[in-house]
Amino acid sequence: MSGLASGLDWLTGLHGYLAVAASLFVLGAVAVISRKNAIGVLLGVELMLNAAGLNFVIFSKYRTAAIDGQIVALFIIFIAAAEAAVALAIILRFYRLKHSMDASEANLLRD
């Protein structure tokens, strides 16, 4: 037990939180890349944004006495909300255009 606990010691404190944030980012990235549904992709983006915001909070807590990081994290949340609104509007327009939510059909950039 102690072996295992000692093996996971680095997960405590800063590194543990960073691991959570990294996991969250990877999950978000995988969702963005692999999801077919455009809303899924949007969800992935939100996850990645939150992972970044988490990092701000973590480093603010463990490395400085100031609360700058927390404030930036709050900004990120606001921006994410605004971005979600814009993104959903785009998705709606896209659905009107293609009658589909499939992100792979959004290939007009190719031309």
Next chain:
Amino acid sequence: MAQQALWIPLLPLMAFVIQVFFGKKLPRQGDFVSVLAIFGSFLLAAPIFFRLVTTGDVSDSLSYTWMSLPVGFKGSGTGHPPVNFEIVIGVLVNNLTAIMLFMVTLCSFLIHLFSTGYMHGEPRYHLFFAYISLFSAAMLGLVISDNLLTFFICWELMGLCSYLLIGFYYDRPSAINASLKAFMTTRVGDVLFFLGITGLFYVFKTSNFTQVYQLVHNEALHELMIIGFPALTFIAFMVMLGTVGKSAQFPLHVWLPDAMEGPTPVSALIHAATMVAAGVFLLIRMYPVLEAGHMLPVVGYVGAITAFLAAMLAIVQNDIKKVLAYSTISQLGYMVMGVGVGAFAAAFLHLVTHACFKACLFLCSGSVIHAVHTQDMREMGGLRSKMPITFLAMFVSTLAISGVPFFSGFVSKDRILAGALGYGMEHSQHMLIPILGFAAAGITAFYMFRLIYMTFFGHARDEHKHHHAHEQPAPMVIPLIILASLSLAIWFAGPTGIESVDQILPVHWYDDAMESVQKSMGIVEEHSEVHHTAHSLAMVFSLVIAGLGIGLSTLMYLKAVFNPATWQKMFMPLYTVLVNLYYFDYLYMKILIQKGLLNFNSMLAAFDDRVVDRIFVDGWGRATLVVRSVVGKFDDIVVDRLMVDGTGYGTATAGWLVRRFQTGQAQQYLALMLIALGLFTLKFVL
């Protein structure tokens, strides 16, 4: 004076240009242009001649550098001044020139004048005058040339004019053949003459006569060789062959009788003042070279043989112009013989006297032909009363050519024969030369009187033609009178011995003139005892022989004591040979040309066909085809496919490759971005 002499050939040359371009449009087809031009030349030549007669010597020259050819550098290497080979041409007026200019312009002028009557109404009347103007211009240019180059240019111009004029009636096949024959035959001599000029340039580095006369005594030049012969001998031989072609000497005489196809004034021009005289004039100009090249005996033999053989041929001719043609060849033979035996002054004198009486004879024959419209003497006869002036002129000229005393021919011919006899007596191995000369003199007298008797005496053989004959108009008769009066000995004879007469007349002019010419050419004429004896002997011989010839002719053709027909039977083999012209034409046409030249030509044609065409031309074509296919393959494979198409394919492939990434799918872009980010991070960490 040389400046003035330069205008003498230029005037007829300008007349030629005017006649060719504007002759047809001018009134009277412009004949007056040519006549006035040559008369102008005569007016320019006359003062030069009279200055010679009064002062005994004229001499002037002009020269221009015609071209300057760079041939190398002084010293070796560059940076030295270039050495130029300068070809200088110019005008030389000396006593020979003065006499020739006067004689040629006078004869040409009279012939021009005669032509206005003789050629009246002929087609291409203006062209006829253009041609004879050019002919005179060429001859005068040749006379004033101080070098062999311009001499040769004028020489060739005369060849061209003779071709044009002999073939003047170009609608007659015989005229075309005759003109071609004259052109081709003289060409043989001309080409060899040109070789001689080339040799002359090689040896002397100049062709200026005066310089050649000075250089010819340079012993060092006598050592030079050309293709294995001593250079001077080579040059002298080639110059002599030039004369043989132009002056119709054996064996290249065949063109001259055929040249009778031209209008009669042309015959007069060719035979008297120009063309054939040019050949003899060349020999006289080049005398020092002939002497230095030891060619004089050969020249003597050529002349003597020509004089004799041509005289024999004249006996059997029935065409009045052919008789005169052969007599010209024979008389030219005399002149050539005179040069050969060293009787230089005599040969030149004969050239002048012959020009006058031969021009007269030809113009008289032209007058006769114009009157009776035939050239066959057998259809003439009894014309004496119908054409008294023509008869008288022709009779005087005949006396002159036959060598009767008190006529010009006697003076000059006697001097030649005396020279030949003296030469024969000094060098007894060459005795054949004077023997042939004397024989020819007798024959000449015989056939010339035969001509006179057949034409003017006896009864009319063709009543119809005789009935229509009449004396010719003034432009045709006046030249006859002037030329006939020039056939009198008084103009050419030396001192008469009667002091009061000798003081008035310029009797010494010719000998004085010749003396200074010979001095300038470095010729020493021998005045040995033998020559004095020969002179007296020759006079007796030539008188006796001429008398014999005339007598025999009179008995045969006037008194009919002997029947020519029986003599003809008696000498049948000889007659056959003569009628066939010694088979020269047969020899040339059938053997030399048909068997030799044509075969040679077909050989050359075969060479051209098989070697040049098939091997070289076709071979070159085939080689080009091979190279073409190689180059074509290279072009196709390497250039087109590998490089041109390769560039295209490369671009297309690159485009295809890059296009794979360009899906337009944001997710894929993001994935790639993340991969790149990962890779950068990895790099950063490691």
